[in-house]
Amino acid sequence: xxQIELFSPASVANVSCGxxxxxxxxxxIGDIMRVSKTKTTGVTIGKVTGQNxxxxxxxxxxxxxxxxxxxxxxxxxxxxxxxxxxxxPGSGIGSSAASAAGAVFGINELLGSPYxxxxxxxxxxxxxxxxxxxxxxxxxxxxxxxxxxLVRSNHSLDAIKLPNPSELIATIIHPKIELKxxxxxxxxxxxxxxxxxxxxxxxxxxxxxxxxxNDYELLxxxxxxxxxxxxxxxxxxxFEETRQSALxxxxxxxxxxxxxxxxxxxxxxxxTAEKVxxxxxxxxxxxxxxxxxxxxxxxxxxxxxxxRE
Amino acid sequence: xxQIELFSPASVANVSCGxxxxxxxxxxIGDIMRVSKTKTTGVTIGKVTGQNxxxxxxxxxxxxxxxxxxxxxxxxxxxxxxxxxxxxPGSGIGSSAASAAGAVFGINELLGSPYxxxxxxxxxxxxxxxxxxxxxxxxxxxxxxxxxxLVRSNHSLDAIKLPNPSELIATIIHPKIELKxxxxxxxxxxxxxxxxxxxxxxxxxxxxxxxxxNDYELLxxxxxxxxxxxxxxxxxxxFEETRQSALxxxxxxxxxxxxxxxxxxxxxxxxTAEKVxxxxxxxxxxxxxxxxxxxxxxxxxxxxxxxRE
Numbered sequence: 248x249x250q251i252e253l254f255s256p257a258s259v260a261n262v263s264c265g266x267x268x269x270x271x272x273x274x275x276i277g278d279i280m281r282v283s284k285t286k287t288t289g290v291t292i293g294k295v296t297g298q299n300x301x302x303x304x305x306x307x308x309x310x311x312x313x314x315x316x317x318x319x320x321x322x323x324x325x326x327x328x329x330x331x332x333x334x335x336p337g338s339g340i341g342s343s344a345a346s347a348a349g350a351v352f353g354i355n356e357l358l359g360s361p362y363x364x365x366x367x368x369x370x371x372x373x374x375x376x377x378x379x380x381x382x383x384x385x386x387x388x389x390x391x392x393x394x395x396x397l398v399r400s401n402h403s404l405d406a407i408k409l410p411n412p413s414e415l416i417a418t419i420i421h422p423k424i425e426l427k428x429x430x431x432x433x434x435x436x437x438x439x440x441x442x443x444x445x446x447x448x449x450x451x452x453x454x455x456x457x458x459x460x461n462d463y464e465l466l467x468x469x470x471x472x473x474x475x476x477x478x479x480x481x482x483x484x485x486f487e488e489t490r491q492s493a494l495x496x497x498x499x500x501x502x503x504x505x506x507x508x509x510x511x512x513x514x515x516x517x518x519t520a521e522k523v524x525x526x527x528x529x530x531x532x533x534x535x536x537x538x539x540x541x542x543x544x545x546x547x548x549x550x551x552x553x554x555r556e
Numbered sequence: 557x558x559q560i561e562l563f564s565p566a567s568v569a570n571v572s573c574g575x576x577x578x579x580x581x582x583x584x585i586g587d588i589m590r591v592s593k594t595k596t597t598g599v600t601i602g603k604v605t606g607q608n609x610x611x612x613x614x615x616x617x618x619x620x621x622x623x624x625x626x627x628x629x630x631x632x633x634x635x636x637x638x639x640x641x642x643x644x645p646g647s648g649i650g651s652s653a654a655s656a657a658g659a660v661f662g663i664n665e666l667l668g669s670p671y672x673x674x675x676x677x678x679x680x681x682x683x684x685x686x687x688x689x690x691x692x693x694x695x696x697x698x699x700x701x702x703x704x705x706l707v708r709s710n711h712s713l714d715a716i717k718l719p720n721p722s723e724l725i726a727t728i729i730h731p732k733i734e735l736k737x738x739x740x741x742x743x744x745x746x747x748x749x750x751x752x753x754x755x756x757x758x759x760x761x762x763x764x765x766x767x768x769x770n771d772y773e774l775l776x777x778x779x780x781x782x783x784x785x786x787x788x789x790x791x792x793x794x795f796e797e798t799r800q801s802a803l804x805x806x807x808x809x810x811x812x813x814x815x816x817x818x819x820x821x822x823x824x825x826x827x828t829a830e831k832v833x834x835x836x837x838x839x840x841x842x843x844x845x846x847x848x849x850x851x852x853x854x855x856x857x858x859x860x861x862x863x864r865e
Contacts, residue, residue, distance in 0.1 A: 268758040399762035400755065405777060407765055438747040444783070446709065448757040449577040452764050453708035456716055459768040468714060474753070 250283040251356050252554040255349030256546050257334045258341035259417065259511045260385040263472040263502035264450035268398045270341075272389035273417060274546035278345045279331040279553070280309070282353030288325040290314050290354075297332035300346075312347035312374030313354050319370075320361060326354050335539070337425035339509035344386030347374025352391065352550050364391045364549070369404050379428035379506075386505065393549030395458055411545050412461040416520035418493065418512040419504055420527045422484055423537040431506035434478050447474050463499060463515050470500025470513070483508045485530050492526040517542070559592040560665050561863040564658030565855050566643045567650035568726065568820045569694040572781040572811035573759035577707045579650075581698035582726060583855035587654045588640040588862070589618070591662030597634040599623050599663075606641035609655075621656035621683030622663050628679075629670060635663050644848070646734035648818035653695030656683030661700065661859050673700045673858065678713050688737035688815075695814065702858030704767055720854050721770040725829035727802065727821040728813060729836045731793055732846040740815035743787050756783050772808060772824050779809025779822065792817045794839050801835040826851070 256277035260270040278297075285291065290313040292302050304310035309328050328350055334342040351370045355362050362370075368387050376382040388396035388406040399405040454469035456462070480486040483503065493501040493512035497519040501512035510527065514520040524540045531538045565586035569579040587606075594600065599622040601611050613619035618637050637659055643651040660679045664671050671679075677696050685691040697705035697715040708714040763778035765771070789795040792812065802810040802821040806828045810821035819836065823829040833849045840847045 265757065265761065267754045268761060397758065397761045397765060399758045399774075399778060401758075405762070405774075407762060407774065409765060435750065437750055439750050439753055441744065441746055441748050441783075444748055444753040444756070445576045447753070448574065448760045449706065449708045449710075451757045451761050452574065452577060452706045453714070453716060455761050455764045456706060456718060456768075459765075465708075465714075465716065469708060474750075 248357055248555050250281060250556040251353050251552060252279065252281045253349055253353055254551045254553055255280050255345040256390055256549065258344060258386045258389040259419065260341060260505040261475065261503065263470045263476065263500065264447060264454050265397070266475045267383060267385055267401065269395070269451065270385045270389040271395045271417070272393050272546040272549050273340065273419070273541065273543040275543035276333060276340070276541050278333050278349060280349040280353060281329040282350065282357060283327045284357055285325040285327050288322060290317065290326050290328065293327040293329040295330050295332065298336060300330065300332060308343045308374040308378050309346040309350035311377045312371045313350040315373035316351050316354055316370040320358065322358060326357065328353070335421065337427055338421045339426065339503070339505040339507045340419060340421070341386035341390060341505060343375055343378030344371070344390050347371040348387050348390040348550060350374065365406060367391055368406055379432070381432065389549065391549055394545055394547040397455065409455060409458050411458050411547070412463060414515050415545050416514050416517050417543050417545065418498070418514060418520045418524045418527065419509050419541040420489065420524065421509040421539040422531055423539070424484065424508050426482055426506060426508045428506045431479050431482055434482065435475065436478070439474050443473050447472070467499040470502060472502055476503055479503055479507055483510065484536060485534065486510065489527050489530045492530050493523045496523045496526040498523045557666055557864050559590060559865040560662050560861060561588065561590045562658055562662055563860045563862055564589050564654040564661070565699055565858065567653060567695045567698040568728065569650060569814040570784065570812065572779045572785065572809065573756060573763050574706070575784045576692060576694055576710065578704070578760065579694045579698040580704045580726070581702050581855040581858050582649065582728070582850065582852040584852035585642060585649070585850050587642050587658060589658040589662060590638040591659065591666060592636045593666055594634040594636050597631060599626065599635045599637065602636040602638040604639050604641065607645060609639065609641060617652045617683040617687050618655040618659035620686045621680045622659040624682035625660050625663055625679040629667065631667060635666065637662070644730065646736055647730045648735065648812070648814040648816045649728060649730070650695035650699060650814060652684055652687035653680070653699050656680040657696050657699040657859060659683065674715060676700055677715055688741070690741065698858065700858055703854055703856040706764065718764060718767050720767050720856070721772060723824050724854050725823050725826050726852050726854065727807070727823060727829045727833045727836065728818050728850040728852070729798065729833065730818040730848040731840055732848070733793065733817050735791055735815060735817045737815045740788050740791055743791065744784065745787070748783050752782050756781070776808040779811060781811055785812055788812055788816055792819065793845060794843065795819065798836050798839045801839050802832045805832045805835040807832045
């Protein structure tokens with residue numbers, strides 16, 4: 248194999264009750280990446296379409312992740328990464344995670360798959376660190392493992408794949424502003440009230456239980472964030488109104504996707520998810536704010552190989 | 557039915573990663589309670605053996621819980637509660653929860669079971685509030701529902717029963733000092749670092765996932781408490797040494813039971829659980845501190861009816 252083309256999906260991290268640990272993978276939006284063997288060693292960035300991304304391998308998230316992998320394993324050849332970037336950077340649906348995960352996945356395949364998908368997370372984290380200033384796996388784990396994932400520990404890197412009810416559909420709205428994770432992280436306080444923390448882990452525990460038991464009602468009751476959302480909500484135009492419009496339209500729950508500005512909602516069934524999307528869109532239409540809307544099943548597969556050559 | 561006799565079990569709350577929300581039910585130790593119909597209405601405390609408990613119905617946890625139930629439902633008759641108290645108050649294995657839960661369970665049965673076990677939790681919470689100064693359901697839920705339980709919310713009272721791996725055995729050691737929940741709660745700070753909170757909910761999420769998937773290794777990695785244990789450990793003689801001796805003897809994990817002073821360990825299989833108990837006991841023998849040791853399966857049934865008359 249000399250070349251691999253793949254779909255590296257967008258993802259939703261935090262999911263209200265699971266700040267820095269919970270995430271899920273989307274199916275309807277992602278980057279198309281092509282990784283090709285080169286004679287010279289190292290990693291280069293080739294053709295980039297869709298967005299302006301740094302061409303310097305030390306400044307591009309994809310190549311930095313790839314280079315992290317190549318620090319650990321010897322390769323006689325190098326790699327060129329071409330990216331058709333469909334995910335907007337700073338939109339809150341794991342743009343850098345898709346780049347980083349796609350790069351290490353492609354390189355690993357061309358090397359004959361010495362690493363499992365789970366093992367690839369820690370290399371991709373070096374790309375994430377470049378983008379957000381902190382190495383987190385909450386977007387990377389769902390992109391690489393698919394479905395819902397829990398990162399038990401970001402330090403010792405312990406990522407678990409979780410099941411999900413099959414009728415769960417995600418609605419994502421991206422109001423066209425850009426928020427850097429770096430900035431929406433800086434707004435957080437370094438301590439939180441113990442009683443709020445307790446509520447948060449009660450909700451996360453219940454959310455995970457609901458994923459195993461297909462309990463949509465419990466899932467709905469667990470989607471709550473009194474710890475992070477109150478601080479970040481102010482960075483997102485009309486957040487509360489948009490979230491409420493999703494709930495009023497039948498969503499099981501809604502909150503900030505990752506560090507925003509995208510807002511996610513989870514619904515039972517596609518029909519409700521589409522109604523929810525229309526209601527959320529109407530809020531932004533009223534104030535003439537451009538937005539993008541994605542409606543997607545939970546992508547339980549994660550990164551998908553499109554072509555091997 | 558004029559009289560019911562029941563076994564109201566001890567329980568372990570918090571379980572390291574689930575402060576105020578997680579708990580499990582024990583099988584080998586519990587109170588024997590008898591609830592009998594009386595001609596006069598209200599609730600009285602009859603014979604108490606094993607411990608000195610308040611005889612005033614307004615000061616006894618069992619009768620206070622029973623009276624909370626009787627505020628909501630009319631009864632032509634009253635109830636006498638006799639208690640053979642095997643669980644030491646202030647030992648950290650849900651002594652007050654057993655009393656409160658047993659009382660409301662018995663009264664409910666004599667009334668023809670108008671409430672489900674889950675619905676009884678909120679009445680029993682009034683008894684708990686008397687004992688600990690705060691109404692928590694983390695011991696009550698396992699006593700009434702059995703097995704492992706998660707209290708998603710103490711406010712809206714949302715308790716969920718969780719599954720557990722069948723080979724899980726608990727070892728509990730109670731060094732003979734008494735700690736009031738009131739006091740071990742006062743030692744806690746009202747805020748916690750966000751990064752510690754994140755680790756905690758990562759661990760709780762993983763613990764719950766492990767219960768569903770019978771993943772003993774993940775369970776083991778998740779039993780960690782960097783939020784509460786550091787404060788409370790100092791109240792328990794030789795806590796760190798005892799905990800370490802459990803881990804060295806093969807326990808999956810170990811920590812403070814409830815608000816202490818009891819220390820729990822979870823092991824795979826009875827043989828390991830007994831070895832763990834011996835090792836923990838050896839620590840207290842060395843300093844001539846009296847202790848009680850309990851080795852128990854996870855009691856998935858909860859309160860058990862012994863006799864109906």
